[in-house]
Amino acid sequence: MKALELRGVEKSFKKRRGEVVRALDSVSLTVGKGEVVGILGPNGSGKSTLVRVISTLVLPDKGEVEVFGVDATRHPKQVQRSMNRVSVEASFFKKLSAMENLLYGAKLYGVTSAEARPRIKEILDNIGFAQKRATEPMEHLSRGMQQKIALARALLTSPVLMLLDEPTTGLDPRSKKDVQAFIRRIREAHDSSILLCTHDMGEAEELCDRVGIMMDGKILALEESEELKRRYATNGRVPTMEETFMAATGYSVEEASAEGD
Amino acid sequence: MHNRLKPRWLVEMIAVWGYVQRNYFLTKRYFMWEVVWLTFTTVNAMSITFIGAGAAQRPGAEAINIQEYMTFLLIGALIWSYLSMIFDILSETVQWERWEGTIEYTFMSPTSRVTHLLGMGVYAVVYGIIRTAIVLGVAMLAFDLDLSEANYWAALVVLAVCSISLVGFGVVAAVMPLLSPEKGQQVTYIVSALLLLVSGVYYPINVLPEWMQVMAQFSPVTYALEGSRAALLGGVGLSQLWGSIWPLLVMGAVFVPMGLFVFHLGESYAKRTGKLKRSG
Numbered sequence: 431m432k433a434l435e436l437r438g439v440e441k442s443f444k445k446r447r448g449e450v451v452r453a454l455d456s457v458s459l460t461v462g463k464g465e466v467v468g469i470l471g472p473n474g475s476g477k478s479t480l481v482r483v484i485s486t487l488v489l490p491d492k493g494e495v496e497v498f499g500v501d502a503t504r505h506p507k508q509v510q511r512s513m514n515r516v517s518v519e520a521s522f523f524k525k526l527s528a529m530e531n532l533l534y535g536a537k538l539y540g541v542t543s544a545e546a547r548p549r550i551k552e553i554l555d556n557i558g559f560a561q562k563r564a565t566e567p568m569e570h571l572s573r574g575m576q577q578k579i580a581l582a583r584a585l586l587t588s589p590v591l592m593l594l595d596e597p598t599t600g601l602d603p604r605s606k607k608d609v610q611a612f613i614r615r616i617r618e619a620h621d622s623s624i625l626l627c628t629h630d631m632g633e634a635e636e637l638c639d640r641v642g643i644m645m646d647g648k649i650l651a652l653e654e655s656e657e658l659k660r661r662y663a664t665n666g667r668v669p670t671m672e673e674t675f676m677a678a679t680g681y682s683v684e685e686a687s688a689e690g691d
Numbered sequence: 692m693h694n695r696l697k698p699r700w701l702v703e704m705i706a707v708w709g710y711v712q713r714n715y716f717l718t719k720r721y722f723m724w725e726v727v728w729l730t731f732t733t734v735n736a737m738s739i740t741f742i743g744a745g746a747a748q749r750p751g752a753e754a755i756n757i758q759e760y761m762t763f764l765l766i767g768a769l770i771w772s773y774l775s776m777i778f779d780i781l782s783e784t785v786q787w788e789r790w791e792g793t794i795e796y797t798f799m800s801p802t803s804r805v806t807h808l809l810g811m812g813v814y815a816v817v818y819g820i821i822r823t824a825i826v827l828g829v830a831m832l833a834f835d836l837d838l839s840e841a842n843y844w845a846a847l848v849v850l851a852v853c854s855i856s857l858v859g860f861g862v863v864a865a866v867m868p869l870l871s872p873e874k875g876q877q878v879t880y881i882v883s884a885l886l887l888l889v890s891g892v893y894y895p896i897n898v899l900p901e902w903m904q905v906m907a908q909f910s911p912v913t914y915a916l917e918g919s920r921a922a923l924l925g926g927v928g929l930s931q932l933w934g935s936i937w938p939l940l941v942m943g944a945v946f947v948p949m950g951l952f953v954f955h956l957g958e959s960y961a962k963r964t965g966k967l968k969r970s971g
Contacts, residue, residue: 443965444964453965479965482795482965482967485799486799486962487967487968488963488967489963507801507803511801514799521792521795521796523716523787523791523793525717526716526717530713533709534709534712534716535796536709537708537709537712538796538797538800538801538802539702539706539800540697540701540703540706540801583796
């Protein structure tokens with residue numbers, strides 16, 4: 431049984447003046463148990479919609495989404511128990527402290543404060559987050575620190591499937607490295623399956639078992655990173671991941687992260 | 692640690708407590724605003740009560756029992772403040788979650804929507820009771836009102852029963868900020884204003900045009916006011932208040948499932964059209 435399986439998933443949104451945007455176009459992919467799959471794509475390519483569809487926040491128009499063999503559209507509550515998500519915007523109650531936000535998040539999954547507190551301490555130690563700052567309001571913390579708390583919130587619920595939607599976008603290099611190291615540890619220590627959406631080529635190559643390229647709602651390719659690069663080889667020369675991305679999408683790395691939705 | 696070992700009901704109860712505690716933390720964090728609002732509500736209740744005192748200056752005032760009229764107005768102001776608070780807290784909390792973007796995390800958690808709305812409802816009721824008790828205490832100090840006959844227990848029961856249907860109403864209203872965090876909350880004020888207009892908060896409903904009196908029959912606030920005024924002004928006991936209580940029970944049985952159903956429709960619409968996200 432796969433941790434995640436999507437078959438022919440389609441999703442369109444109607445914009446004002448009747449314009450229809452096809453966010454997902456016959457998307458099919460699988461994530462095996464304990465596997466990390468990366469999806470590279472420019473902003474607006476459909477990565478966030480893909481994550482929202484899997485996390486039951488957006489209903490697909492067509493196709494099937496299965497999490498550990500359970501249909502996520504028909505039985506959302508059942509699949510929600512086994513997954514969690516970290517998105518590019520660390521959404522929290524900004525006036526509440528990191529600890530208050532974490533305790534609240536844990537309770538939504540049936541984890542009491544008494545159970546959560548030692549676990550929070552352990553996670554915060556692991557990610558190098560000073561315990562004393564956990565009592566400060568979220569709005570006093572840097573983006574990097576907020577993102578670490580977002581990862582901690584997801585991990586607190588012991589998910590077996592983690593959906594990471596650009597978790598390092600906009601972070602300073604140090605925070606980025608910390609978060610990436612933490613993702614590596616999650617994978618090793620918790621044997622979680624991870625879907626990582628990003629437009630950071632190095633991150634995808636370094637952290638993922640397989641890497642896909644997404645463009646205009648379609649998955650153009652999804653393979654081990656070396657295989658993927660070889661697919662776009664020219665004159666016997668294997669390109670870098672950046673060159674592979676440019677060849678597949680027509681976007682440069684800068685354009686990929688700058689292009690609006 | 693792992694919740695998969697816990698029975699379903701316990702997981703849901705922990706989540707209810709999570710919602711109550713979250714709202715408590717938020718109230719604590721915005722304590723100064725709470726003081727401002729409490730002051731506003733108290734001053735508002737006092738100015739409405741003074742309308743009764745002013746009536747003593749009008750021609751023909753000798754026919755009016757001024758003290759009774761002032762108490763009538765104060766009870767209206769207090770009950771309305773309590774009931775509208777329940778209504779507002781539910782819709783405001785959803786709006787808050789939409790602004791912060793946390794609604795997506797609430798909706799992707801495995802606990803049920805009933806649990807989510809129950810948690811918010813429980814907090815709204817407890818918070819409303821505490822605030823109303825403070826306003827009542829201040830008003831009692833400010834005015835020489837005769838509540839010696841009051842049956843507080845019976846009034847509390849009427850309010851508690853009414854709170855259930857108001858939670859149902861509030862859940863319906865909460866759909867608006869769910870779909871539009873920018874303007875949805877303002878739409879809920881229309882519902883609130885309509886309830887204020889037809890429910891006899893500051894005047895008996897028989898002064899209203901007939902069609903408004905028909906509307907009043909469908910407002911739980913009408914029965915809450917009738918019952919609590921009878922209990923507080925006339926010292927009427929629970930057995931005599933059945934005429935106010937049974938319509939509230941029926942309305943609670945109708946409005947709560949209706950609220951959940953409407954919220955479910957709103958949630959499904961938001962999920963179909965991708966309206967839950969703030970950005971990204």
